[in-house]
Amino acid sequence: MAKAMQCDVAVIGAGTAGLAAERAARKNGASTLLIDPDFTGTTCATVGCMPSKLLIAAAKQAHAIGRAGLFGIEVQGMRIDGPSVLRRVRSERDRFAALTRKSIDRLPDGIAVRARAAFDGPNRLVLGDGRTVEARAIVIATGSAPVLPDPFKALGDAALTSDSVFELPDLPRRLAVVGSGAIGLELAQAFAHLGVEVALFDKGRQLAKLRCPRVHATLHEVLERDLALHLGVQVTPEPADQGARLRWTGDDSGEALFDKILVAVGRRPQLGGLALDKAGLDLDEHGVPLHDRATMRCGDSAIFLAGDVAADLPLLHEASHDGAIAGRNAAAWPAPIRTDRNAAFCITFTEPALATIGQAEAEGAVTGTADFGDQGRARVEGRNEGVLTLYAAAPDGRLIGADLIAPGGEHLAHMLAWAIQRGLTATELLELPFYHPTIEEGLKQALRTICRSTPIALPQDQDSGTPAGA
Numbered sequence: 397m398a399k400a401m402q403c404d405v406a407v408i409g410a411g412t413a414g415l416a417a418e419r420a421a422r423k424n425g426a427s428t429l430l431i432d433p434d435f436t437g438t439t440c441a442t443v444g445c446m447p448s449k450l451l452i453a454a455a456k457q458a459h460a461i462g463r464a465g466l467f468g469i470e471v472q473g474m475r476i477d478g479p480s481v482l483r484r485v486r487s488e489r490d491r492f493a494a495l496t497r498k499s500i501d502r503l504p505d506g507i508a509v510r511a512r513a514a515f516d517g518p519n520r521l522v523l524g525d526g527r528t529v530e531a532r533a534i535v536i537a538t539g540s541a542p543v544l545p546d547p548f549k550a551l552g553d554a555a556l557t558s559d560s561v562f563e564l565p566d567l568p569r570r571l572a573v574v575g576s577g578a579i580g581l582e583l584a585q586a587f588a589h590l591g592v593e594v595a596l597f598d599k600g601r602q603l604a605k606l607r608c609p610r611v612h613a614t615l616h617e618v619l620e621r622d623l624a625l626h627l628g629v630q631v632t633p634e635p636a637d638q639g640a641r642l643r644w645t646g647d648d649s650g651e652a653l654f655d656k657i658l659v660a661v662g663r664r665p666q667l668g669g670l671a672l673d674k675a676g677l678d679l680d681e682h683g684v685p686l687h688d689r690a691t692m693r694c695g696d697s698a699i700f701l702a703g704d705v706a707a708d709l710p711l712l713h714e715a716s717h718d719g720a721i722a723g724r725n726a727a728a729w730p731a732p733i734r735t736d737r738n739a740a741f742c743i744t745f746t747e748p749a750l751a752t753i754g755q756a757e758a759e760g761a762v763t764g765t766a767d768f769g770d771q772g773r774a775r776v777e778g779r780n781e782g783v784l785t786l787y788a789a790a791p792d793g794r795l796i797g798a799d800l801i802a803p804g805g806e807h808l809a810h811m812l813a814w815a816i817q818r819g820l821t822a823t824e825l826l827e828l829p830f831y832h833p834t835i836e837e838g839l840k841q842a843l844r845t846i847c848r849s850t851p852i853a854l855p856q857d858q859d860s861g862t863p864a865g866a
């Protein structure tokens with residue numbers, strides 16, 4: 397029998413989390429192996445963040461042109477060339493994926509191992525081709541995959557997931573999107589803005605699990621303008637001559653034919669085939685190994701998780717942070733190095749953008765709200781739609797969280813996440829400069845409400861009035 401390959405840290409999966417884990421382990425002095433069956437590029441670059449944002453970028457252009465009349469600009473004969481839109485999505489996507497592959501090519505010789513890995517013991521892996529690996533510590537970074545329930549599998553090509561939707565040669569005429577999480581919302585609205593007739597279905601009544609009713613109501617209103625919304629319904633698909641038929645029952649009922657059905661009902665950690673039973677780990681009710689987010693270590697083992705497979709916050713920046721934490725801890729094993737995790741925040745790139753940051757609940761928490769309906773800069777731009785709720789802890793008015801749907805929401809979300817992580821109070825934020833006229837000025841209204849209701853002082857040396865339109 398061939399001798400096992402030996403290393404300090406073996407990383408399973410060369411996505412964002414795995415690449416970060418391998419880099420961190422090597423930087424901390426470990427000998428490493430990075431194992432992946434394909435090395436085709438990360439989920440983010442190939443079928444995730446980047447192609448979805450490329451489609452959204454095209455949709456934004458079309459949407460802006462469609463609204464040009466508001467500013468007295470008449471645009472005649474706008475035609476959306478579906479094949480060209482999708483060609484740009486793919487060619488730019490391929491460029492991003494090639495850059496990821498280049499970073500894999502630059503790895504020192506012998507680190508990348510092309511194979512599928514499974515456990516053969518807590519410190520031992522068996523590869524698809526029969527080779528074996530022995531490692532002092534192992535990082536599992538195998539990502540997640542879209543869920544495609546059985547009834548949709550019977551639809552063949554008419555059923556799409558985020559893995560296949562960007563391969564469409566042309567825009568469909570009629571599209572059903574099942575699932576109103578981040579993927580469903582972003583893609584449903586983008587296709588609608590590109591002139592596709594879109595219907596969005598969810599078995600729940602709440603879009604994107606939003607926790608703020610004001611944000612939810614505004615999003616509902618925004619979406620209803622562009623697409624048909626069916627919440628609280630059970631859908632049943634069946635194949636049709638061209639495309640698929642969808643029947644739905646529940647809060648409303650009906651049936652319709654669609655060219656394609658995009659199934660966006662969630663993603664599942666890729667743990668099947670890893671033979672986790674041989675790793676000796678304790679699992680939660682979903683089969684995910686129990687782990688500590690401060691070290692990404694599973695129990696008291698020498699096994700670590702990183703990225704979507706951990707099912708904590710399946711987001712790109714978290715995958716990369718998980719990877720750095722897991723790789724460093726795997727190299728240092730058995731000595732744990734604990735990391736305080738960043739403020740949790742999630743942005744959904746709808747128009748206006750949605751964001752959820754930090755916590756909403758705390759003992760005695762107070763809220764401050766802002767409305768962008770009549771906010772100066774938002775109105776100037778004709779993007780005056782959106783609301784924001786800030787949450788602060790009493791008695792000092794320290795910000796703990798926020799929910800928003802707002803023009804420029806991704807930028808507001810960053811400012812707020814940074815302020816929350818730094819433990820700033822509403823007073824301290826109001827002491828900082830706000831330029832005029834900007835969307836950021838919209839925050840003042842909410843911050844002042846928090847100061848008044850905590851109650852804490854409004855900054856003495858700042859004007860508490862409102863400049864025109866702010």
Ligand SMILES: Cc1cc2nc3c(=O)[nH]c(=O)nc-3n(C[C@H](O)[C@H](O)[C@H](O)COP(=O)(O)OP(=O)(O)OC[C@H]3O[C@@H](n4cnc5c(N)ncnc54)[C@H](O)[C@@H]3O)c2cc1C
Pocket residue numbers: 408409410411412413414431432433434435436437438439440443444445446448511512513514537538539540558579666669670702703704705710711712713715
């Ligand atoms: C459509 C879409 C849009 C998204 N948009 C955003 C966004 O805008 N912002 C954001 O923050 N996040 C977004 N995400 C989420 C983000 O893409 C993921 O959180 C992130 O890519 C996860 O990275 P990962 O390293 O965990 O997994 P991956 O990049 O999927 O890497 C997992 C790797 O493991 C390998 N692997 C699996 N099993 C084995 C095995 N047994 N042996 C060896 N290798 C194995 C796979 O081949 C793969 O290379 C989006 C996701 C999707 C699908």
Ligand SMILES: NC(=O)c1ccc[n+]([C@@H]2O[C@H](COP(=O)([O-])OP(=O)(O)OC[C@H]3O[C@@H](n4cnc5c(N)ncnc54)[C@H](O)[C@@H]3O)[C@@H](O)[C@H]2O)c1
Pocket residue numbers: 545574575576577578579580582597598599600603604605629630631660661662663709710711742743744745
């Ligand atoms: N902008 C971003 O950061 C971004 C963008 C896209 C994806 N992502 C990541 O990808 C993850 C997966 O996204 P997702 O949207 O697929 O999943 P999700 O879990 O966020 O949402 C799935 C939705 O599908 C609904 N659903 C489930 N089964 C259903 C059924 N049988 N019929 C109708 N509805 C059903 C659920 O009620 C839920 O609303 C997200 O959690 C997010 O972390 C992030």
